[in-house]
Amino acid sequence: MKFEAGRILTAGLCLALGLSPLYSQTAAAPKPPAATKPPAPKASPATASPSSAAGKAAAATDKPLMAEDVFTNVKVLRGIPVNQFMETMGFFSASLGYNCTNCHGNAVAGNWERYADDIPVKNTSRRMVTMVNAINKAQFGGAQVITCYTCHRGGPTPKSIPSLLEQYSEASPEDPNDVERSSRASSAPSADDMLNRYLNAIGGEQKLATLTSFAGTGHYEGFDSYHGGVKFDIYAKASGEHSVNIHTQNGDQVTTYDAHNAWIMGPDKPVSVLQLVPGGDMDGVKLESALAFPAKLKQALTRMRTGFPTTTIDDKAVDVLEATAGASRVKLFFDKESGLLIRMVRFSKTVVGSVPVQVDYADYREVAGVKIPFQWNLTWTDGQSMFSLEDVKPNVAIDAAKFAKPVAPAKPAVAPAKITK
Ligand code: HEC
Ligand code: HEC
Secondary structure, three states, X not given: OEOOOOOEOOOOOOOOOOOOOOOOOOOOOOOOOOOOOOOOOOXXXXXXXXXXXXXXXXXXXXXXXXXXXXOOOOOXXXXXXXXHHHHHHHHHHHHHOOOHHHHHOHHHOOOHHHHHOOOHHHHHHHHHHHHHHHHHHHHHOOOOOOOHHHHHOOOOOOOOOOOHHHHOOOOOOOOHHHOOOOOOOOOOOOHHHHHHHHHHHOOOHHHHHHOOEEEEEEEEEEHHHOOOEEEEEEEEEOOOOEXXXXXXXXXXXXXXXXXXXXXXXXXXXXXXXXXXXOOHHHHHHHHHHHHHOHHHHHHHOEEEEOOOOOEEEXXXXXXXXXXXXXXXXXXXXXXXXXXXXXXXXXXXXXXXXEEEEEEEEEEEEEXXXXXXXXXXXXXXXXXXXXXXEEEEEEOOOOOHHHHOOOOOOOOOOOOOOOOOO
């Protein structure tokens, strides 16, 4: 697989720190666009200023924001949280091989308001959502069997005539993320064996117990930094708190989790500070916090399943562990040779299908006797990004404010228009 930086990731190891992609989208222009006008959102309670004097009582949970609370022209995707609505847009884009502008017009670049405009292709998409729901209801008991991707396969015009070229060509290489369990595959190693082996590979339980927090800084390249290098920092505690802050040219992209509530903030978001509600994104944030201190990983996973045929990632044989984190399906890929975690894929459910989010780990180095990956690459429907740690300080005191609800900057939001592959 290829990453922006042109680096080929070969292997790696685990501990995660993957930044949750949530719903940030690709930036619109090759250079930081001049902020145009304030964003459209008609109501934005979640952008409310930092919590009251009580400061700490900040545990206060915001009312979940639904798509129709924030956007002005939502007709079919109603009653779903804002972040899931944005993931649905990512699902549409990935299924059709489209950028946001293909369905929304060029006027949306840098301008959230124009996303409300109805153009024919947007109306076609609404009809398609209704059609898909009707098929699934009538034929599959309402299960999400048929999705946009089933027909579209990454293109706008589904094919109806079988291709002879395809029929007589070699099969394309298998995507390891697609591997499914098979009754013919051995169920060994067991989930416990895989996880124990991994914990030993990164230092063993005793060493893991001595690492209780870390603070790191590093280099980031991604869709929201126009693929240029910017700084990021990460803070994590074994008690669950986890925070990643990317200092992009347009402002900070923050994902933060105080061990109970999680928020995302970014200059390209429709709601500048959004509290996550239970669901795929929240499951992802929690899993990343567990992967940062893997001693507790077993508690973070339920319904662990093994028994996958051997597959490879960059020519390395891997053991696959499938599990459920919160309510989301996840797959963990461990290097057969080293036992280290080299990939995590989670499937974030939306109303139209599941969006895959992949994190590849590499460059494991020892920090206070525990191996942590100094590089991780995030790949999802809206873009790819690369995180590379430069400095990690173990067992430092971290100000609780780092994990609290982020404070929105005064700057207006910049709407995205393009997906960068
Ligand atoms: C395949 C077509 C398609 C693509 C691609 C697509 N959208 Fe949409 N988008 C829609 C449809 C359809 C709606 C209206 C949904 C409804 O009425 O329930 C919509 C609505 C929206 C809205 C709500 C606007 C309002 O105020 O009512 C926003 C914001 C939005 N899209 C953002 C995006 C972004 C950002 C991207 C790129 C990541 C994107 N969309 C990609 C089809 C698409
Ligand atoms: C059962 C198969 C099927 C499914 C499922 C499906 N589509 Fe389509 N879609 C089609 C076909 C066929 C066309 C082409 C129709 C034509 O050319 O008249 C099409 C056309 C479109 C177009 C117009 C493309 C263009 O640029 O003209 C859009 C947009 C679209 N679909 C969006 C979606 C979305 C979004 C979903 C998921 C909610 C979806 N489709 C699910 C079969 C499907």
